[in-house]
Amino acid sequence: MLAIAFAVGCANAAWVPGSDEIAAMRVTVRRCPNGGTPVCARIANDGAIHLLYDLRGLPWYSVSRDNGKTFEKPICTVDPDSRKPGLEFSGADMSVNNNGHVFVAMSTNAWKLKLPQNEWSLHYATLAPGDAAFSPVRNLNDKSSQGFSLAADDRGSVAAVWLSDKLFANFSRDGGKTFSSNAEISEECDPCPCCTTSSVFGANGDLAVLYREEGGNNRDMYVLIDHRDGRISRKRISSTLWNIDACPMSCFNISRAGDGYIAAWPTKGQVFFVKLDKDGNQLPPGEIATGGQAAMHEGILALAALDGETLISWAHASRLNWQLFNATGRPAGSEGSTIEDGKWAAGVVLADSRVVLFQ
Numbered sequence: 001m002l003a004i005a006f007a008v009g010c011a012n013a014a015w016v017p018g019s020d021e022i023a024a025m026r027v028t029v030r031r032c033p034n035g036g037t038p039v040c041a042r043i044a045n046d047g048a049i050h051l052l053y054d055l056r057g058l059p060w061y062s063v064s065r066d067n068g069k070t071f072e073k074p075i076c077t078v079d080p081d082s083r084k085p086g087l088e089f090s091g092a093d094m095s096v097n098n099n100g101h102v103f104v105a106m107s108t109n110a111w112k113l114k115l116p117q118n119e120w121s122l123h124y125a126t127l128a129p130g131d132a133a134f135s136p137v138r139n140l141n142d143k144s145s146q147g148f149s150l151a152a153d154d155r156g157s158v159a160a161v162w163l164s165d166k167l168f169a170n171f172s173r174d175g176g177k178t179f180s181s182n183a184e185i186s187e188e189c190d191p192c193p194c195c196t197t198s199s200v201f202g203a204n205g206d207l208a209v210l211y212r213e214e215g216g217n218n219r220d221m222y223v224l225i226d227h228r229d230g231r232i233s234r235k236r237i238s239s240t241l242w243n244i245d246a247c248p249m250s251c252f253n254i255s256r257a258g259d260g261y262i263a264a265w266p267t268k269g270q271v272f273f274v275k276l277d278k279d280g281n282q283l284p285p286g287e288i289a290t291g292g293q294a295a296m297h298e299g300i301l302a303l304a305a306l307d308g309e310t311l312i313s314w315a316h317a318s319r320l321n322w323q324l325f326n327a328t329g330r331p332a333g334s335e336g337s338t339i340e341d342g343k344w345a346a347g348v349v350l351a352d353s354r355v356v357l358f359q
Helices: 019-026
Strands: 027-030 037-043 049-055 058-064 089-096 102-108 123-127 146-152 158-164 166-172 198-201 207-212 221-226 232-236 253-257 260-267 270-276 288-293 300-304 310-316 319-325 336-339 346-349 355-358
Touching: 027 319, 037 089, 037 355, 049 089, 049 346, 049 355, 058 102, 102 146, 146 207, 158 198, 158 207, 166 207, 198 253, 207 253, 207 260, 221 260, 260 300, 260 310, 270 300, 270 310, 288 310, 288 319, 300 346, 310 346, 319 355
Parallel strands: 027 355, 037 346, 058 089, 089 146, 146 198, 253 300
Antiparallel strands: 037 049, 049 058, 089 102, 102 123, 146 158, 158 166, 198 207, 207 221, 221 232, 253 260, 260 270, 270 288, 300 310, 310 319, 319 336, 346 355
Protein backbone atom coordinates (compact mmCIF):
# COMPACT_ATOMS: atom_id res chain seq x y z
CA MET A 1 0.00 0.00 0.00
CA LEU A 2 1.08 3.55 -0.60
CA ALA A 3 3.24 4.87 2.24
CA ILE A 4 2.36 8.48 3.05
CA ALA A 5 3.66 10.69 5.85
CA PHE A 6 2.79 14.30 6.59
CA ALA A 7 4.85 16.72 8.70
CA VAL A 8 2.90 18.38 11.52
CA GLY A 9 3.63 20.80 14.33
CA CYS A 10 7.44 20.81 14.49
CA ALA A 11 10.36 19.45 12.53
CA ASN A 12 10.68 16.36 14.75
CA ALA A 13 7.00 15.33 14.62
CA ALA A 14 5.31 13.38 11.86
CA TRP A 15 1.90 11.82 11.47
CA VAL A 16 1.71 8.51 9.65
CA PRO A 17 -1.88 7.78 8.62
CA GLY A 18 -3.44 4.43 9.38
CA SER A 19 -5.02 2.08 6.88
CA ASP A 20 -8.38 3.87 6.91
CA GLU A 21 -6.77 7.23 6.11
CA ILE A 22 -4.61 5.76 3.36
CA ALA A 23 -7.61 3.97 1.81
CA ALA A 24 -9.60 7.21 1.88
CA MET A 25 -6.74 9.10 0.18
CA ARG A 26 -6.46 6.45 -2.49
CA VAL A 27 -10.06 6.57 -3.76
CA THR A 28 -11.57 9.70 -5.33
CA VAL A 29 -15.21 9.92 -6.41
CA ARG A 30 -16.07 12.25 -9.29
CA ARG A 31 -19.45 13.23 -10.71
CA CYS A 32 -20.36 12.60 -14.34
CA PRO A 33 -20.55 15.63 -16.63
CA ASN A 34 -23.94 17.35 -16.74
CA GLY A 35 -25.40 15.14 -14.01
CA GLY A 36 -25.30 12.00 -16.16
CA THR A 37 -25.42 8.43 -14.87
CA PRO A 38 -22.12 6.53 -15.32
CA VAL A 39 -22.07 3.32 -17.35
CA CYS A 40 -18.36 2.52 -17.58
CA ALA A 41 -14.93 4.14 -17.62
CA ARG A 42 -11.69 3.06 -19.30
CA ILE A 43 -8.14 4.39 -19.11
CA ALA A 44 -5.58 4.26 -21.93
CA ASN A 45 -1.80 4.12 -21.78
CA ASP A 46 -1.58 7.88 -22.14
CA GLY A 47 -3.57 8.32 -18.91
CA ALA A 48 -6.72 9.67 -20.58
CA ILE A 49 -9.93 8.57 -18.87
CA HIS A 50 -12.73 7.68 -21.27
CA LEU A 51 -16.21 7.84 -19.74
CA LEU A 52 -19.55 6.56 -21.04
CA TYR A 53 -22.68 7.81 -19.31
CA ASP A 54 -26.43 8.03 -19.88
CA LEU A 55 -28.38 11.26 -19.90
CA ARG A 56 -32.02 11.85 -20.92
CA GLY A 57 -32.44 8.74 -23.05
CA LEU A 58 -29.08 8.88 -24.82
CA PRO A 59 -25.54 7.66 -24.06
CA TRP A 60 -22.77 10.26 -24.04
CA TYR A 61 -18.99 9.99 -24.19
CA SER A 62 -16.32 12.31 -22.85
CA VAL A 63 -12.61 12.17 -22.05
CA SER A 64 -10.60 13.59 -19.15
CA ARG A 65 -6.87 14.28 -19.30
CA ASP A 66 -6.48 15.42 -15.67
CA ASN A 67 -7.51 12.30 -13.73
CA GLY A 68 -11.22 13.03 -13.92
CA LYS A 69 -11.18 16.59 -12.60
CA THR A 70 -12.48 18.07 -15.85
CA PHE A 71 -13.90 16.61 -19.05
CA GLU A 72 -13.81 17.69 -22.65
CA LYS A 73 -16.99 18.54 -24.57
CA PRO A 74 -19.27 15.45 -24.49
CA ILE A 75 -20.15 13.63 -27.71
CA CYS A 76 -23.42 11.76 -28.15
CA THR A 77 -22.86 8.16 -29.24
CA VAL A 78 -26.11 8.13 -31.27
CA ASP A 79 -26.13 9.95 -34.62
CA PRO A 80 -29.11 12.22 -35.36
CA ASP A 81 -30.60 9.93 -38.04
CA SER A 82 -30.84 7.06 -35.53
CA ARG A 83 -32.89 9.06 -33.03
CA LYS A 84 -36.53 8.13 -33.65
CA PRO A 85 -39.58 9.42 -31.74
CA GLY A 86 -39.91 7.55 -28.44
CA LEU A 87 -36.76 5.46 -29.03
CA GLU A 88 -34.33 5.63 -26.14
CA PHE A 89 -30.76 4.33 -26.10
CA SER A 90 -28.82 3.17 -23.04
CA GLY A 91 -25.10 2.56 -22.77
CA ALA A 92 -24.24 -1.10 -22.18
CA ASP A 93 -20.45 -1.25 -22.43
CA MET A 94 -17.43 0.52 -23.90
CA SER A 95 -13.95 -0.56 -24.85
CA VAL A 96 -11.02 1.67 -25.78
CA ASN A 97 -7.75 0.49 -27.26
CA ASN A 98 -4.44 2.23 -26.68
CA ASN A 99 -4.71 3.96 -30.05
CA GLY A 100 -7.66 5.87 -28.63
CA HIS A 101 -10.28 4.10 -30.76
CA VAL A 102 -13.59 3.95 -28.85
CA PHE A 103 -16.18 1.17 -29.25
CA VAL A 104 -19.64 1.40 -27.66
CA ALA A 105 -22.44 -1.15 -27.23
CA MET A 106 -25.97 0.08 -26.57
CA SER A 107 -29.43 -1.26 -25.87
CA THR A 108 -32.75 0.40 -26.69
CA ASN A 109 -36.36 0.37 -25.53
CA ALA A 110 -37.47 -1.12 -28.87
CA TRP A 111 -39.22 -3.91 -26.98
CA LYS A 112 -41.30 -1.36 -25.11
CA LEU A 113 -42.30 0.35 -28.36
CA LYS A 114 -43.26 -3.06 -29.80
CA LEU A 115 -40.86 -2.65 -32.71
CA PRO A 116 -39.82 -5.78 -34.68
CA GLN A 117 -37.84 -8.18 -32.49
CA ASN A 118 -34.74 -7.96 -34.68
CA GLU A 119 -34.45 -4.39 -33.34
CA TRP A 120 -34.30 -5.64 -29.73
CA SER A 121 -30.62 -6.04 -30.39
CA LEU A 122 -27.06 -4.91 -29.75
CA HIS A 123 -26.51 -1.46 -31.23
CA TYR A 124 -22.96 -0.39 -31.91
CA ALA A 125 -21.02 2.77 -32.73
CA THR A 126 -17.36 3.78 -32.84
CA LEU A 127 -15.29 6.91 -32.51
CA ALA A 128 -12.00 6.92 -34.39
CA PRO A 129 -9.04 8.93 -33.03
CA GLY A 130 -9.37 12.55 -34.04
CA ASP A 131 -13.01 12.27 -35.15
CA ALA A 132 -15.57 14.74 -33.81
CA ALA A 133 -18.57 12.38 -34.05
CA PHE A 134 -19.36 8.70 -33.63
CA SER A 135 -20.08 6.52 -36.62
CA PRO A 136 -23.76 5.94 -37.49
CA VAL A 137 -25.36 3.43 -35.13
CA ARG A 138 -25.37 -0.16 -36.42
CA ASN A 139 -27.67 -3.02 -35.49
CA LEU A 140 -24.81 -5.44 -34.97
CA ASN A 141 -26.56 -8.78 -34.38
CA ASP A 142 -30.10 -8.20 -35.74
CA LYS A 143 -31.55 -10.46 -33.04
CA SER A 144 -33.53 -10.14 -29.82
CA SER A 145 -30.76 -10.23 -27.22
CA GLN A 146 -29.33 -8.73 -24.04
CA GLY A 147 -26.36 -8.92 -21.67
CA PHE A 148 -24.09 -6.97 -24.01
CA SER A 149 -20.34 -6.55 -23.47
CA LEU A 150 -17.47 -5.39 -25.67
CA ALA A 151 -13.75 -6.07 -25.69
CA ALA A 152 -11.07 -4.57 -27.93
CA ASP A 153 -7.30 -5.04 -28.10
CA ASP A 154 -4.40 -3.32 -29.85
CA ARG A 155 -4.15 -6.00 -32.53
CA GLY A 156 -7.33 -4.92 -34.31
CA SER A 157 -9.61 -7.43 -32.60
CA VAL A 158 -13.05 -6.46 -31.27
CA ALA A 159 -15.49 -8.91 -29.68
CA ALA A 160 -19.18 -8.20 -29.08
CA VAL A 161 -20.61 -10.73 -26.60
CA TRP A 162 -24.32 -11.19 -25.86
CA LEU A 163 -27.05 -13.52 -24.69
CA SER A 164 -30.03 -14.94 -26.56
CA ASP A 165 -30.77 -18.15 -24.64
CA LYS A 166 -27.17 -19.12 -25.48
CA LEU A 167 -23.83 -17.30 -25.30
CA PHE A 168 -23.08 -15.58 -28.63
CA ALA A 169 -20.36 -13.37 -30.05
CA ASN A 170 -19.46 -11.42 -33.16
CA PHE A 171 -15.77 -10.93 -33.91
CA SER A 172 -13.90 -8.27 -35.84
CA ARG A 173 -10.27 -8.53 -36.94
CA ASP A 174 -10.14 -5.20 -38.73
CA GLY A 175 -10.58 -2.76 -35.87
CA GLY A 176 -14.36 -3.00 -35.64
CA LYS A 177 -15.16 -2.22 -39.28
CA THR A 178 -16.65 -5.63 -40.13
CA PHE A 179 -17.85 -8.46 -37.90
CA SER A 180 -18.40 -12.18 -38.23
CA SER A 181 -21.96 -13.50 -38.26
CA ASN A 182 -23.77 -14.47 -35.06
CA ALA A 183 -22.27 -17.63 -33.55
CA GLU A 184 -22.34 -19.48 -30.26
CA ILE A 185 -18.99 -19.24 -28.53
CA SER A 186 -19.38 -22.74 -27.07
CA GLU A 187 -22.26 -25.20 -27.06
CA GLU A 188 -21.24 -26.21 -23.53
CA CYS A 189 -22.51 -22.91 -22.15
CA ASP A 190 -26.00 -22.73 -20.71
CA PRO A 191 -26.16 -19.10 -19.59
CA CYS A 192 -28.63 -17.51 -17.23
CA PRO A 193 -30.60 -15.57 -19.88
CA CYS A 194 -31.53 -12.42 -17.92
CA CYS A 195 -28.12 -11.81 -16.38
CA THR A 196 -25.33 -10.12 -18.29
CA THR A 197 -21.88 -10.84 -19.68
CA SER A 198 -18.50 -9.19 -19.10
CA SER A 199 -15.57 -9.62 -21.46
CA VAL A 200 -11.97 -8.49 -21.83
CA PHE A 201 -8.92 -9.38 -23.90
CA GLY A 202 -6.03 -10.67 -21.83
CA ALA A 203 -2.43 -9.58 -22.12
CA ASN A 204 -1.75 -12.56 -24.39
CA GLY A 205 -4.65 -11.77 -26.75
CA ASP A 206 -7.06 -14.41 -25.42
CA LEU A 207 -10.67 -13.34 -24.88
CA ALA A 208 -12.08 -13.92 -21.38
CA VAL A 209 -15.86 -13.94 -20.89
CA LEU A 210 -17.52 -13.98 -17.47
CA TYR A 211 -21.09 -15.30 -17.34
CA ARG A 212 -23.55 -17.10 -15.04
CA GLU A 213 -24.77 -20.63 -15.78
CA GLU A 214 -28.37 -21.79 -15.21
CA GLY A 215 -28.21 -25.56 -15.85
CA GLY A 216 -30.09 -27.49 -13.16
CA ASN A 217 -30.86 -24.12 -11.53
CA ASN A 218 -27.22 -23.99 -10.42
CA ARG A 219 -26.56 -20.27 -10.91
CA ASP A 220 -22.79 -20.43 -10.63
CA MET A 221 -20.17 -18.19 -12.23
CA TYR A 222 -17.98 -19.39 -15.09
CA VAL A 223 -15.14 -17.88 -17.06
CA LEU A 224 -14.75 -18.92 -20.68
CA ILE A 225 -11.40 -18.35 -22.40
CA ASP A 226 -11.39 -18.13 -26.20
CA HIS A 227 -7.70 -18.78 -26.85
CA ARG A 228 -5.93 -17.27 -29.83
CA ASP A 229 -4.92 -20.76 -30.97
CA GLY A 230 -8.59 -21.72 -31.39
CA ARG A 231 -9.07 -23.63 -28.14
CA ILE A 232 -12.03 -22.88 -25.85
CA SER A 233 -11.70 -23.51 -22.12
CA ARG A 234 -14.40 -23.03 -19.50
CA LYS A 235 -14.14 -23.15 -15.69
CA ARG A 236 -16.44 -22.57 -12.75
CA ILE A 237 -14.88 -19.86 -10.59
CA SER A 238 -17.50 -19.39 -7.86
CA SER A 239 -16.93 -21.64 -4.84
CA THR A 240 -20.06 -20.54 -2.97
CA LEU A 241 -22.78 -22.41 -4.86
CA TRP A 242 -26.24 -21.05 -5.62
CA ASN A 243 -29.20 -23.23 -6.55
CA ILE A 244 -32.29 -21.14 -7.19
CA ASP A 245 -35.33 -21.64 -9.42
CA ALA A 246 -35.20 -18.10 -10.81
CA CYS A 247 -32.86 -15.85 -12.74
CA PRO A 248 -31.03 -13.48 -10.35
CA MET A 249 -30.80 -10.84 -13.11
CA SER A 250 -27.36 -9.92 -11.81
CA CYS A 251 -24.43 -7.89 -13.12
CA PHE A 252 -20.75 -8.74 -12.76
CA ASN A 253 -17.34 -7.74 -14.05
CA ILE A 254 -14.05 -9.17 -15.28
CA SER A 255 -10.97 -7.07 -15.98
CA ARG A 256 -7.28 -7.60 -16.58
CA ALA A 257 -4.89 -8.03 -13.67
CA GLY A 258 -1.32 -8.30 -14.95
CA ASP A 259 -1.08 -11.42 -17.08
CA GLY A 260 -4.38 -12.72 -15.69
CA TYR A 261 -7.75 -11.42 -14.62
CA ILE A 262 -9.88 -10.36 -11.67
CA ALA A 263 -13.60 -11.14 -11.53
CA ALA A 264 -16.36 -10.00 -9.17
CA TRP A 265 -20.00 -11.08 -8.93
CA PRO A 266 -22.91 -11.51 -6.49
CA THR A 267 -24.01 -14.85 -5.03
CA LYS A 268 -27.11 -14.91 -2.82
CA GLY A 269 -26.90 -11.12 -2.73
CA GLN A 270 -23.30 -11.03 -1.43
CA VAL A 271 -20.39 -9.74 -3.53
CA PHE A 272 -17.42 -12.06 -4.09
CA PHE A 273 -14.24 -11.78 -6.14
CA VAL A 274 -11.32 -13.92 -7.25
CA LYS A 275 -8.04 -13.48 -9.07
CA LEU A 276 -7.38 -15.74 -12.04
CA ASP A 277 -4.34 -16.69 -14.08
CA LYS A 278 -4.24 -16.33 -17.86
CA ASP A 279 -6.07 -19.65 -18.30
CA GLY A 280 -8.88 -18.82 -15.87
CA ASN A 281 -7.53 -20.85 -12.95
CA GLN A 282 -8.11 -19.45 -9.45
CA LEU A 283 -5.10 -17.90 -7.75
CA PRO A 284 -4.60 -18.07 -3.95
CA PRO A 285 -6.48 -17.47 -1.72
CA GLY A 286 -9.34 -18.32 -4.09
CA GLU A 287 -12.84 -16.88 -3.76
CA ILE A 288 -13.00 -13.90 -1.39
CA ALA A 289 -16.23 -12.72 0.25
CA THR A 290 -16.65 -8.98 0.62
CA GLY A 291 -19.04 -7.08 2.85
CA GLY A 292 -20.85 -5.84 -0.24
CA GLN A 293 -24.39 -6.57 -1.34
CA ALA A 294 -25.91 -6.33 -4.80
CA ALA A 295 -29.46 -6.95 -5.96
CA MET A 296 -30.96 -7.29 -9.44
CA HIS A 297 -29.32 -5.13 -12.13
CA GLU A 298 -26.93 -3.45 -9.67
CA GLY A 299 -23.43 -2.90 -11.04
CA ILE A 300 -20.20 -4.43 -9.75
CA LEU A 301 -16.65 -3.38 -10.63
CA ALA A 302 -13.31 -5.14 -10.12
CA LEU A 303 -10.08 -3.17 -10.57
CA ALA A 304 -6.51 -4.37 -10.09
CA ALA A 305 -3.71 -1.94 -9.15
CA LEU A 306 -0.09 -2.41 -10.17
CA ASP A 307 0.97 -2.90 -6.55
CA GLY A 308 -1.17 -6.03 -6.19
CA GLU A 309 -4.07 -4.39 -4.41
CA THR A 310 -7.66 -4.71 -5.57
CA LEU A 311 -10.64 -2.40 -5.48
CA ILE A 312 -14.14 -3.87 -5.54
CA SER A 313 -17.00 -1.43 -6.05
CA TRP A 314 -20.73 -2.12 -6.09
CA ALA A 315 -23.94 -0.13 -6.46
CA HIS A 316 -26.67 -1.00 -3.96
CA ALA A 317 -29.73 0.74 -2.57
CA SER A 318 -28.89 4.10 -4.20
CA ARG A 319 -25.33 4.10 -2.88
CA LEU A 320 -21.96 3.59 -4.55
CA ASN A 321 -19.75 1.48 -2.30
CA TRP A 322 -16.13 0.32 -2.44
CA GLN A 323 -13.54 -1.65 -0.53
CA LEU A 324 -9.80 -1.98 -1.04
CA PHE A 325 -8.13 -5.36 -0.54
CA ASN A 326 -4.42 -6.00 -0.14
CA ALA A 327 -2.39 -8.47 -2.16
CA THR A 328 -3.37 -11.33 0.16
CA GLY A 329 -7.09 -10.61 -0.19
CA ARG A 330 -7.61 -8.93 3.19
CA PRO A 331 -9.52 -5.63 3.54
CA ALA A 332 -7.26 -2.57 3.46
CA GLY A 333 -9.04 0.10 5.48
CA SER A 334 -12.74 0.51 5.96
CA GLU A 335 -15.48 0.32 3.34
CA GLY A 336 -16.29 3.58 1.54
CA SER A 337 -19.72 4.73 0.42
CA THR A 338 -21.51 7.69 -1.15
CA ILE A 339 -24.98 8.45 -2.49
CA GLU A 340 -25.58 7.51 -6.14
CA ASP A 341 -28.58 8.02 -8.40
CA GLY A 342 -27.82 5.18 -10.82
CA LYS A 343 -27.19 1.45 -10.58
CA TRP A 344 -23.73 1.19 -12.14
CA ALA A 345 -20.20 1.08 -10.78
CA ALA A 346 -17.64 2.76 -13.03
CA GLY A 347 -14.02 3.67 -12.40
CA VAL A 348 -10.36 3.35 -13.35
CA VAL A 349 -6.98 2.81 -11.73
CA LEU A 350 -4.43 5.56 -12.38
CA ALA A 351 -0.76 4.90 -13.10
CA ASP A 352 0.15 5.58 -9.46
CA SER A 353 -2.46 3.01 -8.30
CA ARG A 354 -4.93 5.63 -7.08
CA VAL A 355 -8.56 4.92 -8.04
CA VAL A 356 -11.12 7.27 -9.56
CA LEU A 357 -14.79 6.24 -9.30
CA PHE A 358 -17.72 7.98 -10.97
CA GLN A 359 -21.20 8.68 -9.68
